[in-house]
Amino acid sequence: MPHGFQWPRNAPFPEIEDHTLRKLEVLRKYLDVYFDTVAQNPRMDRLNITLVDGFCGGGAYQRDNGVKYGSPIILLKAVRAARERLNANREKRLELNARFVFVDAQCDHVASLEEQIRQAGFGDQIGRNISMVHGTFTDELPGILDGIRHGQRAGRSIFVLDQCGWSDVPMSAVHSIFTSLQRPEVVMTFAIDGLLNYLREESSALAQYRQFGIDDDFIAEWNARKSDEALGRLVTQRVLMTNIHQLSGAAFFTPFMLWSITDNRWMMMAHLSNHQAARDKMLGVHWDSHNSFRHVGKGSLFFLGFDTRLIESKDALFNFGxxxxxxxxxxxxxxxxxxxxxxxxxxxxxxxxxxxxxxxxxxxxxxxxxxxxxxxxxxxxxxxxxxxxxxxxxxxxxxxxxxxxxxxxxxxxxxxx
Ligand SMILES: C[S@@+](CC[C@H](N)C(=O)[O-])C[C@H]1O[C@@H](n2cnc3c(N)ncnc32)[C@H](O)[C@@H]1O
Structure with missing residues (x-):
């Protein structure tokens, strides 16, 4: 069976892990809340939106002899469900015009996804409002941004950037999303421990690390703290989150941590937006699924980034219970x-x-x-x-x-x- 996120031709789907299932569950719930919120006004008669899945994968996984869908089909189903739900009691019909852009660097993955989209009953939309793109996210992004800017006045969009590691979504790309569009939101995964575990003193000379504000001081502090497996790591993770937030150009940043049992390390799923209401809704989703995620930090107020209280209180992980x-x-x-x-x-x-x-x-x-x-x-x-x-x-x-x-x-x- 293929390992992890591989969809080779003529092979069974990869097995899905628990933390990936939970990540997708949060995405699904957030999309429902998102559409209910943005289409609250009963007089609204049209909603234009572009949903970009920049690392779309092959569409489906195996789990307990059943099939679980990946993010692209979750996006398609969420839009279909929202269209039905929002129009159920409306006098004036809401026209929900959604465009989908699915990008993957691997040709086999795009082919597998296309097959899954057809089997899930969305095949007639391919080539109309669904674009299947074989390419890298960064190469495709400028064209995608142009398309949104020219096709939609409000630039309403959601970018799902589910990269495997941490280096395929450069900060400049996230920044360009927030500076080019009026109403974008980004849900991005980031292998935060994947980055920290391989950090060397000489890493600060490399642009791929410097883009996250990783300099000599950052590395020296990490080296000093990292032997404290629980809190040293947590503090550095938080500094990195602060840097990502500040460099993203987004006003609001909600980090959530996922523990991968197989990789034995933390992944981050971050939600970025320019609207406090969007952050509030994402927080609501996390509270609702309170056992699934750990929010790094205490419940009250503090700055993301280095916070000595994390060390003093030893009470830093938050479970939404x-x-x-x-x-x-x-x-x-x-x-x-x-x-x-x-x-x-x-x-x-x-x-x-x-x-x-x-x-x-x-x-x-x-x-x-x-x-x-x-x-x-x-x-x-x-x-x-x-x-x-x-x-x-x-x-x-x-x-x-x-x-x-x-x-x-x-x-x-x-x-x-
Ligand atoms: C974690 S998987 C995505 C899983 C998918 N979101 C889902 O829910 O099933 C990451 C995908 O990104 C693709 N990929 C890797 N590097 C990429 C790049 N630079 N640009 C676009 N896709 C890339 C991989 O081929 C893989 O299919």
Whole structure:
């Protein structure tokens, strides 16, 4: 049987591993939430989107004598299901126009995927709204970006970049996605331990490492820490994540870690977007499948990157369980007033601004943050005003446009209208 991600001709499908199944499960759930969110407005009559699978693979795997589909067919099915679901109760039909671009560097994989697409009942779309491309992702990307820019005003797109290692999705490629398009999202895998385990002192001279901010200092710190298998590695992983986020050009970055039993190492699946709401929805998916993923970091607020608390507390892995939720809420409640104080130095700010400010530093969903804001307002530790400056009634739902202020600040500040 072919090993890993190989689809040679006339051979059985490769066996799928647990962590790959979970990765695909998150992708599937996120797509459902994505379409439900972007098509929320019942008056919307058209949604144009391009779904790019830059490392599409051969389409299917074996598992327990059954077949499991890979990311391209998950994308096709998610769009078909969204079209049916969203139109079920609409008076005005929503036209969901999706284009798919499936790229793979191996000819056999493209051929295998094409066969699977036909068998799954999507064959008539090939050559119309499905493009099958044999090539490398970086070679194909400029043409794909041009196609999206010219064909869709809003540039709405999702890029699934499920590379095998870490070097086939250069930071310049991710950056070009976020600078060329208005509404892109990227879901990218990155063999984070695969990179760290082979790092040598001389690696800092190589462009393939330097693109992730890996310099002599980075390597020296990694060498000093790596003997601490649990936390030394975690801290360096986090520095690398911060670098990837900063160099990507995306405003929001949600890293999730997957443990591969066969490779005995961590993989990262990162979601990148420019919208806090997108990050919130992805977090919701992770909370819903709480045993599948480990979020690196504590539940409350801290900066991604080196954080000595990881070493001090030895409490750095986060599992999205009941216990984590309770801990996170307790911690959030402690740190939110300080965050609000910093933000409101020059006057009241909207709840939306708070979410944007802390979004990358917490595993909390918006609903968790709203609940904490309500509690703090109930205890009069903060004051919450509606958009027009009126004091908000207790028990009414927190809105993104509500204004936050500390009670000690009173309304000395002119209220922004
Ligand atoms: C991890 S597999 C993708 C699995 C797929 N996403 C799924 O869910 O089944 C990675 C794929 O990327 C392909 N590949 C490797 N290097 C590539 C490159 N530079 N550009 C595009 N595809 C590449 C491999 O042939 C392989 O099929």
């Amino acid at each position: 009941e216990q984590d939720l309770a801990t996170m809420n307790r911690e959030l409640c402690e740190v939110l007033p300080g965050e609000i104080e910093k933000l409101t130095k020059n006057g009241p700010v909207e709840v939306k601004a708070l979410l944007e400010q802390i979004g990358n530093r917490t595993a909390a969903r918006n609903q968790d943050i709203f609940r904490n804001i309500e509690d703090l307002a109930g205890r009069k530790e903060i004051t919450l005003l509606s958009r027009d400056g009126a004091q908000r009634r207790q028990g009414s739902q927190v809105k993104l446009t509500d204004q936050l202020i500390l009670p000690t600040q009173g309304l000395l500040f002119p209220f922004p209208r």
